[in-house]
Amino acid sequence: MSKIALTQTVQKGGCAAKVAASELRKILSQVKFPAPHRELLVDGGLFDDAAIYKINSELAMVQTLDFFTPIVDTPKLFGRIAAANSLSDVYAMGGRPKTAMGILAFPLATMPESVIVDVMQGASDVISEASANFVGGHSIDDDTLKFGLSVTGFVHPDRIWTNAGARVGDVLILTKPLGTGAITAALKRQAVREDDIQDAILSMSQINNALDFFSDELMGAIHAATDITGFGLSGHSMQLAKASGVTLKICFDSLPQFPQLIKFLEEGFLTKAHRSNAEYTEDQMDSSCLSPLQRLVLHDPQTSGGLLLVVEKHAANKIVEALQSQFVAVSIIGDVVAKRTHAVLID
């Protein structure tokens, strides 16, 4: 254990430190961006953190960028989580990461250098697990620690996973449990020790490499995908439903959750994103059958959360089986129905 508890060195941790998406969109609408080149298959749009550039008919490049302040106390674990989180954007689009560059802001005056070593070692280990290369980066002397990666990878242009391909009858699969928002909020407020939330830390440190577990047949059964991060299951489900022109029906009782989540929500360990995600999805999600507490599970912002895979019904069980060895909580959580008034229905 490091003597410095990293979460106590920052005011806002993880995704809570992001500039709110709605605010950013409003600001950036005033910038005159030129039309994107036609090689851009996925445009990062208004400062989204992932884009795809077509190199030729068989190869496209994925580029992503993500960084944040510490959400756990142990430097090596922070490095692992930040790396897994950054790599996730490539996996979520069906790509394989190849190179990663570090973004490091470090308080040289107040933090021992060993913290850098540990953060980097954690990141390097996870980048290796992803069979990618840690190829360098840029560091800056700053008041608070921040770390993340810009990752590039490759994907076949005809096999890009987007959030626009969901079809009526498809099945929804979530690869990781929900709850990292409230759990890391409890850690930051010192209501729990890092040792007591090892399951959440392990999950956040895990790379979202589902690809390597899929046969060609299973690959063909994936119609859409997204990773669950700051907008929570509610926000990312809503985005996917709207992009695909369908409604997602999610069974609350099927959702994988970390065991401590409900307790921490009950005790009020909330982030700004719990509220903003509720507001963001207010008009588009029917969760009338849930208690206010249950609703917070859906709005819980995830750091390095799981993939939401939208798959052909006949392949759903095979996909769950294929992933179980690596993603212990992987679950079928609902299905896709024809578009209704609400983009997301909870039952």
Added chain:
Amino acid sequence: MSKIALTQTVQKGGCAAKVAASELRKILSQVKFPAPHRELLVDGGLFDDAAIYKINSELAMVQTLDFFTPIVDTPKLFGRIAAANSLSDVYAMGGRPKTAMGILAFPLATMPESVIVDVMQGASDVISEASANFVGGHSIDDDTLKFGLSVTGFVHPDRIWTNAGARVGDVLILTKPLGTGAITAALKRQAVREDDIQDAILSMSQINNALDFFSDELMGAIHAATDITGFGLSGHSMQLAKASGVTLKICFDSLPQFPQLIKFLEEGFLTKAHRSNAEYTEDQMDSSCLSPLQRLVLHDPQTSGGLLLVVEKHAANKIVEALQSQFVAVSIIGDVVAKRTHAVLID
């Protein structure tokens, strides 16, 4: 003009805020990095900010990353300079940038949102000048403004410019004047107004796209290249000489400089890098014919500095002519001689 003078909002601007390279190398030597994959043609090494990954025999991907705190007061100009500086790493390796993602840390509580709009507009304009795409990014709420880009581009794997290809008899060409270190230090200490250093600001905002001015014949005459940034002409020349196993002979009187440089150096507008660059090159550079003041010109850290091109003698004048329309100060500054005791000789 913005009402906020950006340079007054940060303690350390531009490259001065970087973690010192020697310090970082010492720290990172304690991290156990795995061996890089064989596809890595240029490894970012110990946190260097540029790497090259070979895709196939005809295509390699260049990835770079750079960001810093404001070095000028006007937000749009800061955005332009930060973008040109980040794109430069791709050009310096003979590559063409294709996609750029923004790295934005922004003090929402203390700075008006219009600053974001202006920084982004400046960056977007320069990215367009480079025929690249601004494809997104990541933003964070932070105490001080920081901005930069992670850029990816492409280069033919057989036509990568490195700092290892200089040959005896080659000629040295520098594309931009020296002096941005002392000049921006003077601006930060309010000894000069932004309007009075327009030449330096224009130069820092200019993309290092030399490629588009070269015929195939001229392209074939380029043996090595590097961009002049934080280590100054002294540090980057030394690195190139050592990597190529030669000595660079630089004629001091031929160096392009901004007219105010000597005055600002005389008045003591120095950065930490003036000293660290002197120390870095102490044993490897013979500048005994220079005054201490002249030596500072060589050590002046550049932000978005020029390219140092090492070219075949017979093509040198043609290359200078080809670049003159775009790079008004482009100059032949010396030549390459067989390796001697010192990596760099000044006469």
